[in-house]
């Protein structure tokens with residue numbers, strides 16, 4: 001497996017679509033300077049809201065879309081000009097799946113496997129992804145989550161070095177999601193480069209070694225999940241607890257924090273909480289004979305980072 005190049009290197013990527021009739025025939029710029037790098041043996045996530053430009057970035061990196069500017073390298077080559085040898089080293093799972101409706105899963109997987117020099121064992125892969133349980137059903141009758149698992153198997157069966165996954169957890173129930181996530185982690189540990197898109201912060205948080213936040217066609221923040229969530233200057237935490245309705249919290253002793261009762265009996269203290277603040281709150285509970293029904297303390301999440309950089313929630 002070659003590791004002399006990054007698996008994917010995108011620099012200043014620009015993509016225009018059009019001409020668009022509703023814009024008087026003008027072009028529309030959907031990517032305006034996306035840069036990223038994905039390494040072998042790592043999971044790289046492109047995280048962003050619907051329409052941010054994640055799929056278009058992947059398609060340019062895969063050579064499925066011609067770029068309008070900037071540069072793209074896939075395993076050291078220009079993917080738009082590259083031929084079959086490069087494509088055989090790359091697995092792609094598109095968002096729509098692109099599966100032929102009339103075939104059954106196992107013949108389809110055998111067919112795809114037959115196009116590669118050293119494919120994975122079809123039966124083992126099918127068993128691993130639970131595809132054997134719906135092996136006799138034609139693609140058109142599969143549920144969304146079943147199609148998703150089959151599309152993942154099709155992307156994998158050629159034994160690729162680089163795997164692109166567009167929204168891999170879309171439509172999966174929690175059990176299938178765990179199976180797919182375990183497989184992705186295992187493939188990463190075996191040395192594959194995995195590049196995935198997601199608008200689910202939890203997916204990025206659970207899977208990604210490195211995250212690029214894409215917003216309005218630009219890379220706006222990048223780093224490991226730990227780096228992105230650990231800006232000391234704004235290391236926010238949130239304390240939530242449930243108790244009697246209508247309590248007045250000691251806001252005068254917590255002046256640097258945001259103290260609220262967002263819904264009756266549910267209290268929230270937000271901001272750069274210190275151990276001393278927690279002691280103040282615990283003392284106030286004791287003084288007033290309050291035993292909360294539930295307490296939670298959470299750290300700054302990727303969601304907060306996304307809010308910071310884009311000014312809005314990802315959902």
Ligand SMILES: Nc1ncnc2c1ncn2[C@@H]1O[C@H](COP(=O)(O)OP(=O)(O)OP(=O)(O)O)[C@@H](O)[C@H]1O
Nearest residue numbers: 017018030048049050051052053054055056057199
């Ligand atoms: N062929 C096209 N012609 C015109 N505009 C397009 C075309 N393909 C995508 N776009 C626009 O480009 C923008 C980015 O789309 P893209 O699919 O890359 O976003 P995304 O981040 O993957 O979103 P999602 O999470 O919804 O899949 C959107 O505004 C979309 O409408």
